[in-house]
Amino acid sequence: MKAYSYVNSRVHADGVAVFGGDVCDVSAVDEDRVAVLRPGNLGVHDTARLAGLFAALSEPTRLRLLDALSRTDEMCVCDLCALLNLRQSNVSHQLRLLRELRLVKNRRAGRLVFYALDDDHVRRLLSDGRGHVREAAGS
Amino acid sequence: MKAYSYVNSRVHADGVAVFGGDVCDVSAVDEDRVAVLRPGNLGVHDTARLAGLFAALSEPTRLRLLDALSRTDEMCVCDLCALLNLRQSNVSHQLRLLRELRLVKNRRAGRLVFYALDDDHVRRLLSDGRGHVREAAGS
DNA sequence: AAGATATATGAAAGCCTATTCATACGTGAA
DNA sequence: TTCACGTATGAATAGGCTTTCATATATCTT
Numbered sequence: 001m002k003a004y005s006y007v008n009s010r011v012h013a014d015g016v017a018v019f020g021g022d023v024c025d026v027s028a029v030d031e032d033r034v035a036v037l038r039p040g041n042l043g044v045h046d047t048a049r050l051a052g053l054f055a056a057l058s059e060p061t062r063l064r065l066l067d068a069l070s071r072t073d074e075m076c077v078c079d080l081c082a083l084l085n086l087r088q089s090n091v092s093h094q095l096r097l098l099r100e101l102r103l104v105k106n107r108r109a110g111r112l113v114f115y116a117l118d119d120d121h122v123r124r125l126l127s128d129g130r131g132h133v134r135e136a137a138g139s
Numbered sequence: 140m141k142a143y144s145y146v147n148s149r150v151h152a153d154g155v156a157v158f159g160g161d162v163c164d165v166s167a168v169d170e171d172r173v174a175v176l177r178p179g180n181l182g183v184h185d186t187a188r189l190a191g192l193f194a195a196l197s198e199p200t201r202l203r204l205l206d207a208l209s210r211t212d213e214m215c216v217c218d219l220c221a222l223l224n225l226r227q228s229n230v231s232h233q234l235r236l237l238r239e240l241r242l243v244k245n246r247r248a249g250r251l252v253f254y255a256l257d258d259d260h261v262r263r264l265l266s267d268g269r270g271h272v273r274e275a276a277g278s
Numbered sequence: 279a280a281g282a283t284a285t286a287t288g289a290a291a292g293c294c295t296a297t298t299c300a301t302a303c304g305t306g307a308a
Numbered sequence: 309t310t311c312a313c314g315t316a317t318g319a320a321t322a323g324g325c326t327t328t329c330a331t332a333t334a335t336c337t338t
Contacts, residue, residue, distance in 0.1 A: 026284075028221035029251060033211065037222055042206045049272040050265070051199045058194035059296075060186050067181045072172065077315060082167035083176055090297060092316050102275035111305045111314045112168060121271035126189070128267060132260035133188040136241035165314075198326080216285060229327060231286055250284045250335045 056101050057125060061086065062094045069104060070123050074116035076109075195240050196264060200225065201233045208243060209262050213255035215248075 028034045042050070056062055064084050069075060077095070081088050095115055098104045105118045117123065167173045181189070195201055203223050208214060216234070220227050234254055237243045244257045256262065 026217040026220050026227050028218050029215055029284090030218055031221075033214070034218050034222045037207060037210055040210055041222070042203055046269070046272065047199050047202055050268045051197050051202055053268050053271055054193045054202070055197035058190055058197040060190050061296080063186060063190055063193070064181055068176060071176055071179055075172070076168055078165040078313095079167050079169050079173050081165050082170075083173045083180070087298070088165050088315070089299080089317085093297080096316075102271075108304090108315095113315060119271070119274065121267055121274070125264065125267050125271070128260055128263050129189050129192050130185070132192055132241075132258070132264070133185065135258065135260070168314090194325095200326080217283095226328070227285070228287085228329080232327080235286080247285095247334090252285060 052101060053103075056098060056103060057122075057129070059094070061090060062098060063126075065091065065094055065098065066103065066117070066122055067126060069115060069117050070126055074107075074114040076112040076114050078112075080115070191240060192242075195237060195242060196261075196268070198233070200229060201237060202265075204230065204233055204237065205242065205256070205261055206265060208254060208256050209265055213246075213253040215251040215253050217251075219254070 057066070061084075065080060068080060068083055075083070077088065077091055080086070080095075081091050084091075095104060095106070099106060099115075102118050103122050104115050106113050106115045108114075196205070200223075204219060207219060207222055214222070216227065216230055219225070219234075220230050223230075234243060234245070238245060238254075241257050242261050243254050245252050245254045247253075
């Protein structure tokens, strides 16, 4: 998952985010439309957060982990490994990422740690995603 | 955007996707739950497609392009460059990717090429994504 | 036809990430 | 305490992706 820290980005006086290094090299055709849309542009922070969220979902392993959790209430690490045929180390690494993004939560029960989806947004995102790939079947 | 071609993946006789190289190295605690969930696992193709979709959304540049298009009907390449302060080459490359994933469509008008969202799934995905990052404000 | 504008594309560089191995940590049992 | 089990984490490598530059293609104008 890319970091996209935006350390080089700055914000204009008008609040418009300017991303470091990127410079427009063409002139707009419909300057009015551009001017109207510009204030609604995604800000630097929202962009980074959204990108981080979707990046979490863009990985087959994490995607399958989330999908599995979306089909039950909670599962321990070793059961996730068995269900998805993954190495324990790999699962732990990915679950850590998902936890940092508040996509999953965990609770300890003895030496087992159970993971569950943190809220319903993920379920909906997965569902919408499936809706799209089902329609765009020709790709 | 990662390819995730799964050339090394195979499918068991029971239809369960097995991903190349990955081997579970622990034993399941709740084998019944695993057995119940396994038939519902995401297949290889669905996983790859979903991952590709979310990967498209995981990139700040593409995310901003899609967000911009979601706030208007259509826009030409140079206006997108101007609005987002991006190089033309960069925008063209990313729009190509988005088009291949059927996230945007385009039409030519003289020497301009106008891009628009291909369907409403993307709009909803963006909206859901915003919903999540708004709630998980503490990350 | 020639020039100008708008867009597309190929190649290369630099950076980032996923996975694995090895190992540490935490918990329960004997 | 010592062992066994489940989980977490650090380091390293291999492979991919994004961005840029240079250039090609397409269309319109003169």
